[in-house]
Amino acid sequence: MRQSLADDPGYVFDNDRAHNEEQHRCLTGAYDAMTFQRLAETGVTAGWHCLEIGCGGGSVAQWLAERVAPTGRVLATELNPRHVPARPGLVVEAHDVVTDPLPEAAFDLVVARLVLQHLPERLAVLGKLVRALKPGGRLQIEEFDTAYEPPLLTPDEESARLYETFLATKYAVMRAGGGDPQWGRRVPAAMRAAGLVDIDPRPRVELRTAGSPGLGLQLNHTYHLEDRLIAAGMTRPQLDRVRALMRDPSFCAVSSVIYSVQGRRPQADVAERPVRPRREGPR
Numbered sequence: 001m002r003q004s005l006a007d008d009p010g011y012v013f014d015n016d017r018a019h020n021e022e023q024h025r026c027l028t029g030a031y032d033a034m035t036f037q038r039l040a041e042t043g044v045t046a047g048w049h050c051l052e053i054g055c056g057g058g059s060v061a062q063w064l065a066e067r068v069a070p071t072g073r074v075l076a077t078e079l080n081p082r083h084v085p086a087r088p089g090l091v092v093e094a095h096d097v098v099t100d101p102l103p104e105a106a107f108d109l110v111v112a113r114l115v116l117q118h119l120p121e122r123l124a125v126l127g128k129l130v131r132a133l134k135p136g137g138r139l140q141i142e143e144f145d146t147a148y149e150p151p152l153l154t155p156d157e158e159s160a161r162l163y164e165t166f167l168a169t170k171y172a173v174m175r176a177g178g179g180d181p182q183w184g185r186r187v188p189a190a191m192r193a194a195g196l197v198d199i200d201p202r203p204r205v206e207l208r209t210a211g212s213p214g215l216g217l218q219l220n221h222t223y224h225l226e227d228r229l230i231a232a233g234m235t236r237p238q239l240d241r242v243r244a245l246m247r248d249p250s251f252c253a254v255s256s257v258i259y260s261v262q263g264r265r266p267q268a269d270v271a272e273r274p275v276r277p278r279r280e281g282p283r
Contacts, residue, residue, distance in 0.1 A: 023220050024057030024083060027114070029213030031258065032059055034204055035113060035142060038260045039064065042138045047071040048108040051132060053097045054115035058084030064111070065090040075107075097125050102132045113142040116187075120178030123190060130194045133265040139196060145184035146171060146256040152207075153252040159245050163253065166234065166242045170221060173228045184259040196263030204260065208253040210246065215253070219246045 039060075044050065048068045052061045054077070061076035061084065068074060069089045076084055077095035084092045098121050110129050116122040129139055149167065154160040171181040180186075188201045208215035222229070222239050229239065245251055 020083060020224075021057070023217065023224060024059070026213045026217035026220055027056060028059045030206075030217060031113070031142070032063075034258070034260060035060055035111075035140075036063055038140060038142075038202065038262065039109070039111065042109055042140070042262070044068065044109055045072075049106060049134075050074045050109045050111070051102070051107045051129075052076045052111040052113075053095070053129070054078060054112060055081065055084055055092070056113075058090075058092070060111060060113060061090055061092075062087060064109075097128065102128055104131045105134050107132050108134055108137045110137070110139045112140070114144065116141065117143045117181065117183040118174065118177070118179045122180070122183065123194075126190055126194050130196060130265060135265055135267045137265050138262055139191065139265070140260065140262050141187050141191065142258060142260045143184035143187050144181060144256045144258050146181040147185075149208075149254050149256040151251070151253040153250060154245065155248065155250065159241075159251075162238060162242050163245060165238070166218075166222065166229075169229050169232045169234050170225060173225060173232050176232075181256075184257060187259055187261045188263075191261060191263040195265070197266050198264040199261065200263070201259050201261040203257050205257050206255045208255050210249045210251055214255050215246055215251075219243060222246075 044064065044067050046068060049072060050064045050068060052064065052074065055061045056078065058076060058081075061074050065074045065087055072089060074090045076090060076092045077097065078084065078092075079094065079096060081092045081094055084090075086092065097115070098119060110132055112129060116125055119125055126141075133139060146167070151160045151163045154163065174181050188199050192199050206212075206214055208218065222243050226239065230236065
């Protein structure tokens with residue numbers, strides 16, 4: 001009997017599955033350069049205290065730890081942080097950002113990459129991250145907007161439709177778990193509503209081609225989410241065909257937009273006002 005999506009909403013991309021290491025490799029290859037460039041613009045340096053939630057494989061936390069050494073500290077949190085190697089100046093903790101507390105006014109820089117879009121409580125978590133900043137501290141959030149990511153070159157129209165079916169099914173799985181695959185476009189307004197200033201969004205789009213980290217991430221998702229994709233209506237033969245398509249050297253698609261958004265907590269206590277979650281618009 002096919003399992004209903006509603007029977008197992010859960011966190012879609014947890015950090016404790018067989019395909020996580022490949023997922024972390026693809027994320028690093030596709031997005032670390034962008035993330036590091038943006039973080040460098042904050043002026044992060046020795047002595048800063050930083051927080052990364054949902055740290056995944058730890059590449060961002062490691063980069064930060066190198067820059068705040070020897071007098072600073074990085075706290076990296078994850079539901080299951082077993083993939084993050086230890087190093088001086090880096091503290092790794094198992095932590096659920098939805099239910100577990102964070103210290104307030106404690107960090108010069110807070111980073112959340114591809115985390116909040118998966119959480120139904122994303123606006124409440126955003127408020128918690130704002131309160132964790134010191135006055136003058138900066139928050140960097142990076143999220144996808146998947147509204148437009150069409151295939152450009154495929155062997156035939158059937159292959160194009162199959163790729164689109166895979167994407168649509170994956171995002172249905174995410175929504176069933178309370179996620180918002182298009183939340184990237186809503187991040188700047190949400191950060192301003194949470195009390196931050198100097199909001200600075202930067203969008204990025206790239207090509208997905210065979211062997212690229214961005215398309216490798218999509219390929220990884222066909223394995224990582226296989227049971228959920230089948231529960232949502234895809235068949236194993238369809239998954240086999242879309243995997244072969246994404247390995248085809250002639251295949252080419254547009255990536256979703258990833259927004260890298262920074263905001264600053266004011267020096268005054270404006271951000272200490274209660275953050276009231278607002279209703280999000282239609283998805």
